[in-house]
Structures are given as structure tokens and as C-alpha cells.
Amino acid sequence: MDLSLTQEQEMIIGLVRRFVREEILPLELKLDPDADALDAVDRDRLISKTKELGLYGLDIPPEYGGPDIDLVTRTLIAVEMAQHRAGLYAPCYGVFGGAGLAQLFEATEEQKDKYLYPTLRGEKRGFFGLSEPSGGSDPARAIQTKAVRDGDNWIINGTKLWISGADRADFGLVFARTDSSKGRNGVTCFIVDTDTQGFHVRRIVHTLRSAHYATELQFENMVVPAANILGELNKGFAIANDRLTRQRIPYAAGCIGVAMKAQEMALEYVPQRETFGAPLSSRQAIQWMLVDNDIDIKQSLWIVLEAAEKAQRGVPFRKEAAMAKLVATEAGGRVVDRCMQMFGGLGVAKDLPLERWFREMRIRRIGEGPSEVQRHVIARELLGSSLR
Numbered sequence: 001m002d003l004s005l006t007q008e009q010e011m012i013i014g015l016v017r018r019f020v021r022e023e024i025l026p027l028e029l030k031l032d033p034d035a036d037a038l039d040a041v042d043r044d045r046l047i048s049k050t051k052e053l054g055l056y057g058l059d060i061p062p063e064y065g066g067p068d069i070d071l072v073t074r075t076l077i078a079v080e081m082a083q084h085r086a087g088l089y090a091p092c093y094g095v096f097g098g099a100g101l102a103q104l105f106e107a108t109e110e111q112k113d114k115y116l117y118p119t120l121r122g123e124k125r126g127f128f129g130l131s132e133p134s135g136g137s138d139p140a141r142a143i144q145t146k147a148v149r150d151g152d153n154w155i156i157n158g159t160k161l162w163i164s165g166a167d168r169a170d171f172g173l174v175f176a177r178t179d180s181s182k183g184r185n186g187v188t189c190f191i192v193d194t195d196t197q198g199f200h201v202r203r204i205v206h207t208l209r210s211a212h213y214a215t216e217l218q219f220e221n222m223v224v225p226a227a228n229i230l231g232e233l234n235k236g237f238a239i240a241n242d243r244l245t246r247q248r249i250p251y252a253a254g255c256i257g258v259a260m261k262a263q264e265m266a267l268e269y270v271p272q273r274e275t276f277g278a279p280l281s282s283r284q285a286i287q288w289m290l291v292d293n294d295i296d297i298k299q300s301l302w303i304v305l306e307a308a309e310k311a312q313r314g315v316p317f318r319k320e321a322a323m324a325k326l327v328a329t330e331a332g333g334r335v336v337d338r339c340m341q342m343f344g345g346l347g348v349a350k351d352l353p354l355e356r357w358f359r360e361m362r363i364r365r366i367g368e369g370p371s372e373v374q375r376h377v378i379a380r381e382l383l384g385s386s387l388r
């Protein structure tokens, strides 16, 4: 087992690290502390740069024009890309592009023309509509949105809750029940245009996330052509589950990046700050916080990299992805919390990114499946069929 980075990995990670420090951090100084977007001129300029670096659309498969970088390296890149104020939910403000809804790679050619290619070109945006007011932890049972066949169309009625970015999207994936007798085998994924009659989106609450409203979607006799079914009828839950499993790896990597940056800030600060006639760094209470941070960061990094390596090799990685999400989100929260404590009053001021990380990191133990659900996934993998 070789735990060292290859020369190529070191080179790419060095490039991204410099990009964040030289391009993103200076711009962020001028932005509102809660901003989640750059102005159009800066955005276009930086997109041209990431294209020049050959790093645009990192998660786009090479056959669709992506840069063909393996998942372990992309995980290390995701750790770097998160190391700025908006890094948890808007890593590098999106200037590295991305595949968007990865399920669309499984779409029909007609669907790809309409939704996938425009997304890859940055012309269209999608949302992922799974959770409902009846619950998001166990969506297979909770989904009540119903689709009923009507000739070549399906008529959809129901409500989705907490859906990110639906107020700014052109289309989205909507998971609806198409066979009520079959549980998780009775859910189908529909691609839905947001300008369809009967589609209603409403911003509901401003969450702990900066510059972000959660949305509620209502479908009122919304007519969707059968040609807009993604994958197979009644097989939509497998599509949702696959996406959730894969997404856990970059989601976890972002938490580690933020934890690393917070720890770097604390390591710089505590030797300079004096209380009671001596630097904070001379106090064992402070040293132990730094030590615990270092251990939290290292443990979660190895677990996340193991998940990425297994996914890359094509072997089962469900348990490892759940562990990665669980460990990195919880460790990230502890690290940011300790760093805030070491900075004192400054730790909670908007002058530093810590308060934003603290708020947004808290969501991470709930979004994309709460910690308890990750433990449930791991327990199922450990106990297998003996668990009812």
C-alpha cells in the first residue's frame, strides 16, 4: 500500500492550492461574507483560467470532454477547493464547472441533448427533488408524490421540500411514486422542466446556509411526457440511491478542506496571541485542541480516501462512503468549533470565515442523509440479512 502522492497528484493539487490562494481568496475579501457567487466578469475570467489549466469539469467523464482525473485525485482536489469562506457550499464559486446531475449520463440520447449537454456547457441548471414533507431520511417509504399514467404522459401531483436551487433551475429530477404496492420498487425518476404548467416553486426559509433559501415544490396535475422518464419505470430509487452514495465522497472531502484551513488559521494565531503574559500556544489546553484537530483531520482524510479508492476500483463502497460522510462531517464540526474557541470573540465575527463554516458545517450532519442514517447504512452492511 502506497500512501504517498504521485508526482502528477502533487502537481495538480499544487495548482489548485495556488488557484484558491491567488485567485479566490483576494476576491473574497471584497465580497459580502455571505456571498455565494462572483460577479459575472470575475466568474468568466476564472472559468477561462480553469479551462487553460485543463481542470474544467473535473467530474465530467472523459468521453464527454472531462479532463480524465481519477476519483482519488479529484477527492484531494475537492479538499483544496473548499479552503475559503464559501468553500463548503460554493467551492471556488463554481468556476471549475462540473457534471451537475450525474444521473443524466444514463439518459437517452434525446434527453442528453435537451438536459445533459446544455448543463455541461453551463447553459442549464438542474435540481434534485427527492425529500418530501413526510421525510427525507427514509425517502423510499416517505415519497407520497404520485405519478399516474395518461396515454403518452404522466400526471404528477404532490409536494417536495428542502430542494436546493429549484428557484434558479431550468429542470430537475423529480422522484414520484408510480406503483404504491411496491415500496422502493415503485418509485420512478422524471425529468421535469420548471416552466411546465402545474410546477410551482416557493422559497420557504432561509436556513443556516449563507445566501440560500430552501424551496418547496408543488406539482398540480403537472403533465410530463413518458419520454422524460430517466432510466426505467419503477427503478427510480436505485438512481437516487446511487447518486446519494457517490455524492457522499466529495461532500465529505469539502468538510475536511474547511477543517484544514481552520486549523491552519489557528496554528498561525495562537503563537501570536498572548493572555496572562504568555502566548496561547504555550497552554496545554490550547495544544490539546490543536492535537485533537490534527487527529480528526487525518482520520477523516484516510477514511474518505479509502472510499474514493474503492469507488475508483469499482468494488462495493457503500459502507465506506457512509463512513466517510459520517466521520468527515462530525470531525469537521468539532475542528471548526475548537478553532472558534481559540480565536475568542474574533472567532464569531464575520471578519473571519469561521462563523460561516460553523453554521454551514452544522447542516452537513443532516443534509445528504443525517449521521444516524449513515450509521444505519453501516449497520445494515455489517449485519446484512440478519437485520430486519
Ligand SMILES: Cc1cc2nc3c(=O)[nH]c(=O)nc-3n(C[C@H](O)[C@H](O)[C@H](O)COP(=O)(O)OP(=O)(O)OC[C@H]3O[C@@H](n4cnc5c(N)ncnc54)[C@H](O)[C@@H]3O)c2cc1C
Residues within 6 Å of the ligand: 128, 129, 130, 131, 132, 133, 134, 135, 136, 137, 138, 161, 162, 163, 164, 165, 207, 209, 214, 363, 366, 367, 368, 369, 370, 371, 372, 373, 376
Ligand atoms: C439546506 C438543505 C438543503 C437540502 N437540499 C436537498 C435537495 O436538494 N434535495 C433533496 O431531495 N433534499 C434536500 N434536503 C433534505 C435533506 O436531505 C433532509 O433534510 C434529510 O435527508 C433529513 O430528512 P428530514 O429533514 O425529513 O428529517 P427526518 O427524516 O424527519 O429525520 C429527522 C431526524 O431523525 C433522525 N433519524 C432519522 N432516521 C433515523 C434512524 N433510523 N435512527 C435514528 N435517528 C434517525 C435524524 O437525526 C434526522 O435528522 C436538504 C436539506 C437541507 C437542510
